[in-house]
Amino acid sequence: MxxxxxxxxxxxxxxxxxxxxxxxxxxxxxxxxxxxxxxxxxxxxxxxxxxxxxxxxxxxxxxxxxxxxxxxxxxxYHVNEICSWNPKSSNEKEIERTQTVFAQPQNLSRFPLSGxxxxxxxxxxxxxxxxxxxxxxxxxxxxxxxxxxxxxxxxxxxxxxxxxxxxxxxxxxxxxxxxxxxxxxxxxxxxxxxxxxxxxxxxxxxxxxxxGQKTDTQFGVMDIIPLTNFPDIRKSCVIHSKNGSVMTMPREDRLVRLYVQLGEMAKGSEMVNPADVTPELILEHAQRIYHPYKLNFKICDWHSVYTVGQxxxxxxxxxxxxxxxxxxxxxxxxxxxxxxxxxxxxxxxxxxxxxxxxxxxxxxxxxxxxxxxxxxxxxxxxxxxxxxxxxxxKGPSKQSRDYQTFRDSFAGFVSGVSVCYCPSVLVANTSDQSLAGNIKLGQRLPSHKVVCSAEANPVHLLDMMPSNGAWRILTFAGDIGSPSQLERVQQLGAYLELLKTQYSSPEHATMEIFLVYSGSRDFNILDLHAVYHPWDDTLGWDYWKVFSDDVWDFEPCQSPYEKYGVDKQLGCIIILRPDQHVSYIGALDNFNNLSRFFNGVLIRRPGIGERAI
Amino acid sequence: MxxxxxxxxxxxxxxxxxxxxxxxxxxxxxxxxxxxxxxxxxxxxxxxxxxxxxxxxxxxxxxxxxxxxxxxxxxxYHVNEICSWNPKSSNEKEIERTQTVFAQPQNLSRFPLSGxxxxxxxxxxxxxxxxxxxxxxxxxxxxxxxxxxxxxxxxxxxxxxxxxxxxxxxxxxxxxxxxxxxxxxxxxxxxxxxxxxxxxxxxxxxxxxxxGQKTDTQFGVMDIIPLTNFPDIRKSCVIHSKNGSVMTMPREDRLVRLYVQLGEMAKGSEMVNPADVTPELILEHAQRIYHPYKLNFKICDWHSVYTVGQxxxxxxxxxxxxxxxxxxxxxxxxxxxxxxxxxxxxxxxxxxxxxxxxxxxxxxxxxxxxxxxxxxxxxxxxxxxxxxxxxxxKGPSKQSRDYQTFRDSFAGFVSGVSVCYCPSVLVANTSDQSLAGNIKLGQRLPSHKVVCSAEANPVHLLDMMPSNGAWRILTFAGDIGSPSQLERVQQLGAYLELLKTQYSSPEHATMEIFLVYSGSRDFNILDLHAVYHPWDDTLGWDYWKVFSDDVWDFEPCQSPYEKYGVDKQLGCIIILRPDQHVSYIGALDNFNNLSRFFNGVLIRRPGIGERAI
Missing domain, CATH: 3.50.50.60 (FAD/NAD(P)-binding domain)
Structure with missing residues (x-):
């Protein structure tokens, strides 16, 4: 039309x-x-x-x-542990808890899986x-x-x-x-x-x-406030019984989400009509699976039926x-x-x-x-x-009995944290992964605490980089107590200033520079090149771009250098995309790689010529 | 009228x-x-x-x-460190940083001093x-x-x-x-x-x-976005110069609050008229104090004048x-x-x-x-x-040069945390302070992390006790893996149920019972007396009243029993007022003290007679 x-x-x-x-x-x-x-x-x-x-x-x-x-x-609701239940070895008609596993490794993210x-x-x-x-x-x-x-x-x-x-x-x-x-x-x-x-x-x-296609597998789903003597009702559970499977997810406001396999119905050639499925019918299936525990509800907040398809x-x-x-x-x-x-x-x-x-x-x-x-x-x-x-x-299995091993095989992926983007115009294969052992090219940068040098305030590094569309150049400056290292960082600063001028306008910062140093916090950040703490005629210096690794958090903490796997003397440079994925890892003095990378991605500001940098 | x-x-x-x-x-x-x-x-x-x-x-x-x-x-803004500045020993006309001190002990509260x-x-x-x-x-x-x-x-x-x-x-x-x-x-x-x-x-x-009365001391106060080369502008500072004193407090949105002694004006017999004080005049005073550092602003958010009086x-x-x-x-x-x-x-x-x-x-x-x-x-x-x-x-002094010692003498009081109410009808002198070495009768209970037993979720204990007007009976149950200790806790439960019935109605809980146990988390809380996880016909069991001391928080943590100074085997009982101040500390089996305390404070529900408890 x-x-x-x-x-x-x-x-x-x-x-x-x-x-x-x-x-x-x-x-x-x-x-x-x-x-x-x-x-x-x-x-x-x-x-x-x-x-x-x-x-x-x-x-x-x-x-x-x-x-x-x-x-x-x-x-x-925070999901820390998941309980796996299987048929009792002594009586297959009843279920028993066979394993309690961590939902995901504790150092995967500062945020847990939540409901x-x-x-x-x-x-x-x-x-x-x-x-x-x-x-x-x-x-x-x-x-x-x-x-x-x-x-x-x-x-x-x-x-x-x-x-x-x-x-x-x-x-x-x-x-x-x-x-x-x-x-x-x-x-x-x-x-x-x-x-x-x-x-x-x-x-x-x-x-x-x-x-792809739909399968004939159907799950009844409901959000209830459970009335039960099942001991793990406020933990996420994976339950395999002789009468089918249930997966649960506790939630806010006393609710629990149940995914109940509608096993018997799926066995016929006819699929169940979702309109025919009531919370009571889902409950009936669940009750058979939870046996010998009792399960009931007076409040059902929502229910639905899913026919599995990929x-x-x-x-x-x-x-x-x-x-x-x-x-x-x-x-x-x-x-x-x-x-x-x-x-x-x-x-x-x-x-x-x-x-x-x-x-x-x-x-x-x-x-x-x-x-x-x-x-x-x-x-x-x-x-x-x-x-x-x-x-x-498929019912109780080796995987349901050793759920920890099974869960570990996909916990990183489902958390979304281990998703890694392949080299492209946005992920530079000129990177030197060895300079930051725990930062993975193409993955999102994990957030660790650093100390805002000017404020003596422990903050999460990523909290200082809100989603605003800017690219971030993160300088792990190493030990700037060493004069030669400081000199290296100052030279990098001069280069970064030129780079920034090419791509960022005063009104809109396409590029922001951050610096994390190691060693003594008894250091005046105004002694660093101004690109690391930019000046504004009205707002003065920007004090929120330079950080120390001297972190305390009620109890002594590991240095972010150790957490990121970066050498405390030499440091390195990281380019972060606006979505916090790592585009580049390189040495502090490899200016060519930086120029080449941004040249492939960003458009120069009009009127800013190609200077010799 | x-x-x-x-x-x-x-x-x-x-x-x-x-x-x-x-x-x-x-x-x-x-x-x-x-x-x-x-x-x-x-x-x-x-x-x-x-x-x-x-x-x-x-x-x-x-x-x-x-x-x-x-x-x-x-x-x-979080105030972690305070810098003390005094006249330079080599040149009294200039100032130098003489000490950097912690604003308050790190274990005083889970919340910092903030601006x-x-x-x-x-x-x-x-x-x-x-x-x-x-x-x-x-x-x-x-x-x-x-x-x-x-x-x-x-x-x-x-x-x-x-x-x-x-x-x-x-x-x-x-x-x-x-x-x-x-x-x-x-x-x-x-x-x-x-x-x-x-x-x-x-x-x-x-x-x-x-x-009491007013003094002739006046402070000019202003909130500015500073333009300065003073290195500690984003830390709270106590500055004593030969030209007067300044106290600063950094704030949100790049602002810094300055309290500037209007020294010269106060020396005359006439007090300054607040209407005559402009931000520029306060700045002039500040500039003399900050010498040799430069201080200026383009944005002043607010200003005022205080004449000190108590x-x-x-x-x-x-x-x-x-x-x-x-x-x-x-x-x-x-x-x-x-x-x-x-x-x-x-x-x-x-x-x-x-x-x-x-x-x-x-x-x-x-x-x-x-x-x-x-x-x-x-x-x-x-x-x-x-x-x-x-x-x-009074200008530079022993206290301004050893500010840490001076600050430590009042940090607890000004934080509000060490305020302690004397024994009264609301603070029982029948308490046994020795049962909880780090919980002080009359003071607010500090919050430490515990694990919600049913959810395997680390939470701050006080977050589970929102301000709703209820009194809290906090049972440190000790090691309920020991049958004799469990029996003690169950007997206490039976007593607490009677006590609760006397004072709380189903619609309004005047009294809420909490329990923190030590030892293995492999424990079904439904095995505890129901008073510890009350039943509701519509909402089921209350899973948010029983906690374990088995805390993890990315890194291993001290048990809350150790933090509170409570014996891990024997436990104790704490009564908290609705404002979280500690009313009573006693042994688990001293029912008489509990009865006597509440009898002096609460009004029995109509129709609930004095039972023999």
């Missing part, structure tokens, strides 16, 4: 279709950039109960990077988007037509088309028909992202077919102008609690890239890395999900 | 005059009780800049007990009061008449008058005169509290005269019906950052007592403890304030 049909037209930089976790995360990123964004959703409100309920460590880290994790982490309902997380995202004031969520609104302007050649020459608005989407208000605004409108967008769920309209209009889209992008994220490109079972998390992580990967390209800081070709980086994650997830479905459906 | 003058009349349980930090803290407490409260304030908005700026550890703990410390602590402006704290209190929905802050409203009904005898026989509303206050709206509500109204209150500041109308109407009211109460809190009963210099803190702590002491008496849980005579407990704190504060004023005014 052609767009110019006498309808009202407007233009935006970014149009997001769908305001679930992926769409909201993208809108949150967008609201950190100076650009025009719209986000539409067909529903009239966000979800209030049920749905996704697991907040994995990496997602919590991401929320923290926007300054909004505090409250959710405080309110959420909190999707509605609470969406509200936090909405609140933050609203407080930024740049993006308004338009509900009761659907796209009804999409048209991509121009020829294919247009998109191959990316740079010349950045000023154009080639994606034309017709939007329709489907709310109560009381206003004149019911008339369709056309939005001309530079970029469109479909975050519109498993039945994605955007994916459909692009003629993209999901690969499906994946062939690509996550279309001609570098239209992108898809979250359920729109991958669907799987809820057993790993990954749906909401991976969807938000998709959008977190995409958001800063779109923002940087739209505002002219980064080259458009970097947008291809979204599909390159996120589709492999979804592929791994789908393989793991198949394994998990089998784990729950 | 008689109250019955054809004016509209209404009645409330509690009328609070003044919505500053003390009044708001009182209103917050009031909103936790099922009673009718009004709070009025003459101003039309709360303060937005300047004023008080120090948030001491105990105040942060109090905010945390209402669940509202997270955000403020996250945003605030955050009064407006931010008032907003947090207001937000929480609003979310509770029971109390509405009425601005532009002043009291113009107060009348206390009845004879003195009426107040001696407290119990018989609990149902009456003997304090009649006429309120006047002084807002824009556009509404008919301008007409005065009469409020009949059970209790009235004046939190109306240094020029308290309530104190004035009670004919109470403040004792004054104290003879009593904090009047016939147990009218009370005064905060600046209304004690004023002093701002150098210790105590004004807002002690005011909130006054109100925190008073609020639960009024709430408990009004709702019939506690005996009215306990109200006398407010004056008994808080006036000595104010006396100590005023003595210390005199010492501090002298410290700043």
């Amino acid at each position: 052609p767009a110019n049909h006498a309808l009202a037209e407007s233009s935006v930089d970014l149009l997001i279709v769908g305001a679930g976790p992926a769409g909201l995360m993208l809108a949150l990123w967008a609201s950190k950039f100076d650009m025009k964004t719209r986000i539409v959703d067909k529903k009239d409100t966000r979800v209030s109960t049920g749905h996704a309920d697991g907040l994995h460590s990496r997602t919590a880290e991401i929320l923290q990077s926007f300054g909004i994790a505090q409250d959710s982490i405080y309110r959420a 909190l309902n999707q509605g609470a997380i969406e509200r936090m995202l909405e609140d933050e988007i609203r407080s930024e004031g740049r993006v308004n969520i338009e509900r009761n609104t659907i796209p009804v037509a999409l048209h991509l302007e121009g020829t294919e050649e247009c998109y191959e020459n990316q740079e010349s088309s950045q000023g154009s608005y080639p994606v034309h989407v017709t939007l329709r208000n489907i709310g109560p028909k009381t206003l004149a605004t019911q008339i369709d409108q056309v939005v001309r967008a530079k970029y469109v992202v479909g975050c519109d769920g498993a039945h994605s309209w955007v994916r459909h209009i692009l003629n993209m077919t999901m690969e 499906r994946l889209a062939p690509r996550f992008d279309y001609k570098n102008r239209i992108f898809l994220a979250g359920d729109a490109v991958h669907t799987h079972s809820p057993t790993l609690g990954q749906g909401m998390n991976v969807s938000m992580q998709d959008a977190f990967n995409l958001g800063w890239k779109l923002g940087s390209v739209i505002t002219g800081a980064m080259k458009p070709e970097i947008l291809g890395t979204y599909n390159e980086e996120r589709r492999p994650v979804a592929m791994t997830l789908i393989e793991l999900d198949k394994e998990m479905t089998e784990f729950y459906c | 008689p109250a019955n003058h054809a004016l509209a009349e209404s009645s409330v349980d509690l009328l609070i005059v003044g919505a500053g930090p003390a009044g708001l803290m009182l209103a917050l407490w009031a909103s936790k009780f099922d009673m009718k409260t009004r709070i009025v304030d003459k101003k039309d908005t709360r303060v937005s800049t300047g004023h008080a700026d120090g948030l001491h550890s105990r105040t942060a703990e109090i905010l945390q007990s209402f669940g509202i410390a997270q955000d403020s602590i996250y945003r605030a 955050l402006n009064q407006g931010a704290i008032e907003r947090m209190l207001e937000d929480e009061i609003r979310s509770e929905g029971r109390v509405n802050i009425e601005r532009n409203t002043i009291p113009v008449a107060l009348h206390l009904e009845g004879t003195e005898e009426c107040y001696e026989n407290q119990e018989s008058s609990q149902g009456s509303y003997p304090v009649h206050v006429t309120l006047r709206n002084i807002g824009p005169k556009t509404l008919a509500t301008q007409i005065d109204q009469v409020v009949r209150a059970k209790y009235v509290v004046g939190c109306d500041g240094a020029h308290s109308w309530v104190r004035h109407i009670l004919n109470m005269t403040m004792e 004054r104290l009211a003879p009593r904090f109460d009047y016939k147990n019906r009218i009370f005064l809190a905060g600046d209304a009963v004690h004023t002093h210099s701002p150098t210790l950052g105590q004004g807002m803190n002690v005011s909130m702590q006054d109100a925190f002491n008073l609020g639960w007592k009024l709430g408990s008496v009004i709702t019939g849980a506690m005996k009215p005579e306990i109200l006398g403890t407010y004056n008994e407990e808080r006036r000595p704190v104010a006396m100590t504060l005023i003595e210390l304030d005199k010492e501090m004023t002298e410290f700043y005014c």
Whole structure:
């Protein structure tokens, strides 16, 4: 359908279709950039109960990077231990606890795996988007037509088309028909992202077919306040009985989420009709599995039925102008609690890239890395999900009896923390991994405590690097008590100042410099090159960029140099992408590698020539 | 002026005059009780800049007990180190850093001394009061008449008058005169509290005269974003120069608060007129003191002038019906950052007592403890304030050169944490202090981490005891792996159940039971007496009252038994007041002491006879 049909037209930089976790995360990123964004959703409100309920460590880290994790982490249930239950060896009709395992290694992230309902997380995202004031969520609104302007050649020459608005989407208000605004409108967008769920309209209009299929495995899911004598009801449990399997996830407000295998129903050739499944029916199945323990409830907050299926889209992008994220490109079972998390992580990967390209800081070709980086994650997830479905459906097994070993094999991945992006224009294979033994190229930088040198304040390093679209050059300066090392750091400072001038404007910092030194804190940071504590004529020196490794935290702590595996004398330099993934690890004096890296990624400021640096 | 003058009349349980930090803290407490409260304030908005700026550890703990410390602590500046500067030994015209000291011992509280402006704290209190929905802050409203009904005898026989509303206050709206509500109204209150500041109308109407006087010492105070090469500008500093003294407190949003001695002006017989003091004039004084360092600013957020005076009211109460809190009963210099803190702590002491008496849980005579407990704190504060004023005014001294020793002498008191209430009806001298070496009778219980046994979750013990008006019986159960010890704990459970029945109704828990055990966490808490995990027909067992000492927190931790100084085998029992101060320490089997204590404080539920327990 052609767009110019006498309808009202407007233009935006970014149009997001769908305001679930992926769409909201993208809108949150967008609201950190100076650009025009719209986000539409067909529903009239966000979800209030049920749905996704697991907040994995990496997602919590991401929320923290926007300054909004505090409250959710405080309110959420923290999953520290998981109990595995199996048929009793002396009486197979009853279950017994066979193992209690750690949900994930304690040093994996500063945030635990948590249980909190999707509605609470969406509200936090909405609140933050609203407080930024740049993006308004338009509900009761659907796209009804999409048209991509121009020829294919247009998109191959990316740079010349950045000023154009080639994606034309017709939007329709489907709310109560009381206003004149019911008339369709056309939005001309530079970029469109479909975050519109498993039945994605955007994916459909692009003629993209999901690969994979549904299985005949069904889980009944419910959020109840349990009345029970089961001793591990407030721990996450993996229960295998002779009557089927249950997976549980305790939550806020006394709720417990139960995933109950609807075993007997699935054995027939007919699938159960979700409309026929009541909480009482799910409970009946659960009661048989929990035997000899009693389980009941008076309050059921939400319930649903999942038919397990694993499906994946062939690509996550279309001609570098239209992108898809979250359920729109991958669907799987809820057993790993990954749906909401991976969807938000998709959008977190995409958001800063779109923002940087739209505002002219980064080259458009970097947008291809979204599909390159996120589709492999979804592929791994789908393989793991198949394994998990089998784990729950095949009954008691070696894996259910040695759950610790099984869990350890995937805990890092499901936490989102060990996800690693391959070398690309954004992840430099010129890196020297040996300089930082515990920092992995392509992975997100773990956060450890450092001491703000000027304030003598222990802070988490990553808390000083909020998600604002800036690249971070993190200088592990080594022992600047040594004059030769200090001299090296000062020379690096002079180089970094030139580099920064090429790519950052005074109004918008594309690049921020941080420094962590080792050794005595009896050091005046104003003696360092000014690039490490930039001056502002109104605000004075920036005291929040130089840190010491002299950490105390009620009790003595390991130095962050040791935690990161960096030599305390020599140090090293790290480049962090705006999403905190490590782009580069190198020596303090290898300026060439730094220049080459940024030259491939960033666009020089107009009027700033190529100086000899 | 008689109250019955054809004016509209209404009645409330509690009328609070003044919505500053003390009044708001009182209103917050009031909103936790099922009673009718009004709070009025003459101003039309709360303060937005300047004023008080120090948030001491105990105040942060109090905010945390209402669940509202997270955000403020996250945003605030944390004062870890204080730098002392004195004239250079080689050149007295310049200053040099002579010592860097810890602001307070690291184990004093889980919350540091913080810098955050009064407006931010008032907003947090207001937000929480609003979310509770029971109390509405009425601005532009002043009291113009107060009348206390009845004879003195009426107040001696407290119990018989609990149902009456003997304090009649006429309120006047002084807002824009556009509404008919301008007409005065009469409020009949059970209790009235004046939190109306240094020029308290309530104190004035009670004919109470403040004792003490103003000095001729003046400080210029300003919040600036400094432009400076002074190396310790982002640390709290105590600076003594030949040209006077400065005390600094860094804050949120790059601000630094400076208290600058207006030395030369104070030397004349004439005091400076505050209206004549500009930020530029304060800066001039500061510049002379900071020499040879440069100090300037472009942004000054707020400024003011304080003339130091120390004054104290003879009593904090009047016939147990009218009370005064905060600046209304004690004023002093701002150098210790105590004004807002002690005011909130006054109100925190008073609020639960009024709430408990009004709702019939506690005996009215306990109200006398407010004056008994808080006036000595104010006396100590005023003595210390005199010492501090002298410290700043007398120039460089032994104390300014050995600031660590001086600071250590008062750090505990100014943090609010070491405040200790003497034995009274609320603090039992039948206690056996030896059973808990690090828990001090009359002091607030420090919070240490324990593990929620059912959830395997490390939590701060005090976070499980939010301020809701309940008394807490904290059972350190010892090693319940030992059958004899378990038996002791079960017998205590049976006794506690009877005790609880006498004083708590199902709707309102006057008493909550907590248990912390030592030893293996492989223990089913449902095997404990039900009083330790109470049953609710709809909500099931309460899993958040039983804790283990098996704490981990990324790194191995000391057991809370060791931190509290409690024997790991034998344990002990602690009674905590609703304000977390320790009322009693005793052996697990000394039931008599428990009965006797609560009998002196709480009112039995109607219809619950005195059983033989």
